Each structure stands twice: as structure tokens, then as C-alpha cells.
Amino acid sequence: MVALIAIHGLGKREVTELLLADLDLARGRLVVHRPGGRHVVHLDELTHRLALAWLRERHRRWPATTNPHLLVRQQTADMATRPPVSSMIVNDVFWSLSVGPSALRQDRILDEARHADPVHLIRVFSISVRTAMDLRLRRPPRTQVHPPAIGAPAQNRVSLASRVRCRHLGAYPDTCSVAIVKGVLVERVQERDP
Structure with missing residues (x-):
């Protein structure tokens, strides 16, 4: 979860709504469903290893769960309604890191804005045209x-x-x-x- 936000800049809601079917480890990619359509995230080696480790742990803990979401916990794995994990769970994971998921995502977007064009920012992070242009105009110096x-x-x-x-x-x-x-x-x- 941390890698999906810190490295790939996914939003908290996007992470909680990921489905098992969205993850394709053989091709090293993850499909994120956004209001404007689908976005394919190409997994780096670290995220790929973490996703594989999570799938093994998920199967070990809840081998009979029918919850289609990638991220589950004890309560959501056993519920008949098969809900995603709540955003509060995401906040709890980040609490131990002393930074919120939104702040980490924003930092990732700002880091990418240092060298990317607005169209790239819009496609990768699903941000508005205005936000992408504002980032482009206020681009901090590259360090x-x-x-x-x-x-x-x-x-x-x-x-x-x-x-x-x-x-x-x-x-x-x-x-x-x-x-x-x-x-x-x-x-x-x-x-x-x-």
C-alpha cells in the first residue's frame, strides 16, 4: 500500500478500491479505475515484490475469502457484502510512518512535476488540467x-x-x-x- 502511494502516486481511494483482477503480476502491471477511464501502472521491481508478498500473505490468512478487493483485513475478508478496506485503515498504516497518505502522494506529484509536462501529470496522477498547469508554472528548481x-x-x-x-x-x-x-x-x- 505504501509503495502504491509513495512510488506510483495513487490516491487513498484508488488504493482501497483495487481489485485482485486489476493486478497482473505476470505482466508487471496494475489497472487503476478512474472516473476518466482506466490507468495502467507499470510496477517497478520493489512494488512487484511487495505485491507478490502481499498476495501470499493474503492467501495464507484468508484462503477462503471471496472478497474481490486486493486489500482486505480480517473484518472485510469475512463479510458477505465483500467491501473494500476503509480509508481509516490506510490512515492507520501511514500513522506509524509519521506522514499521511495524501501528503505523501502530493510530495510524489511535486517530485514528478519537476521534470514532467502537464499532460504526463494528468495521465499518471489523474489531476485536473488547472492543477497540472499550476504545477508547471510553479515548478521548483530541480535538485x-x-x-x-x-x-x-x-x-x-x-x-x-x-x-x-x-x-x-x-x-x-x-x-x-x-x-x-x-x-x-x-x-x-x-x-x-x-
Whole structure:
């Protein structure tokens, strides 16, 4: 779930409404249903591995569930109405990361807006034309992400999504450098001296 929002910029509602049938691991893609039509997300290696691990865990926990949604939990897996997980569950997952899913998605969109044209932003993130044009006009200067020097705080050089990823890895901020480059999460974790 975190990867779908942090890397691919999906919205909270889009994530909760994904169906098992939308995920095609053999082709490495996920179909997202949006008001304007379908959007195909091409999964990077990390998201692909996480999706595979989730499918295994989902089957282990609820082998007999008939809920068609990709994300389920104990209550939704066993309900006859087969609802999706609530947005509150998504918020709970992100609470432990100290950032909300909307803030992480916004950070991802801003990161992409640094080098993408408005049409790309509209297609990938399903944002309005006006928002895409505003992002284009207010495009912040592009910054490079460098591996941090020992003792240098990496959070001064990386985006919010990157800091969340470092925290999620259990790495200290001064030993982890993460960048999102053209939709691919690149991470570098240095071993900390004992």
C-alpha cells in the first residue's frame, strides 16, 4: 500500500478500491479505475515484490475469502457484502510512518512535476488540467540527490517520500539516502558503525 502511494502516486481511494483482477503480476502491471477511464501502472521491481508478498500473505490468512478487493483485513475478508478496506485503515498504516497518505502522494506529484509536462501529470496522477498547469508554472528548481556524507543529515537532500522510506527501512536518517527517479525508488543504506 505504501509503495502504491509513495512510488506510483495513487490516491487513498484508488488504493482501497483495487481489485485482485486489476493486478497482473505476470505482466508487471496494475489497472487503476478512474472516473476518466482506466490507468495502467507499470510496477517497478520493489512494488512487484511487495505485491507478490502481499498476495501470499493474503492467501495464507484468508484462503477462503471471496472478497474481490486486493486489500482486505480480517473484518472485510469475512463479510458477505465483500467491501473494500476503509480509508481509516490506510490512515492507520501511514500513522506509524509519521506522514499521511495524501501528503505523501502530493510530495510524489511535486517530485514528478519537476521534470514532467502537464499532460504526463494528468495521465499518471489523474489531476485536473488547472492543477497540472499550476504545477508547471510553479515548478521548483530541480535538485540533485547525493549520497550523504557520514554524519550529514540526508533529510536535507531528499523528499518526504524518501524520508518515509528511510524510516520504513529502519535506517537512521544519516545512513540512508533515497531518491525517486522517474518513478523508480532508488535506495542506498550504509551500515552503521557499532
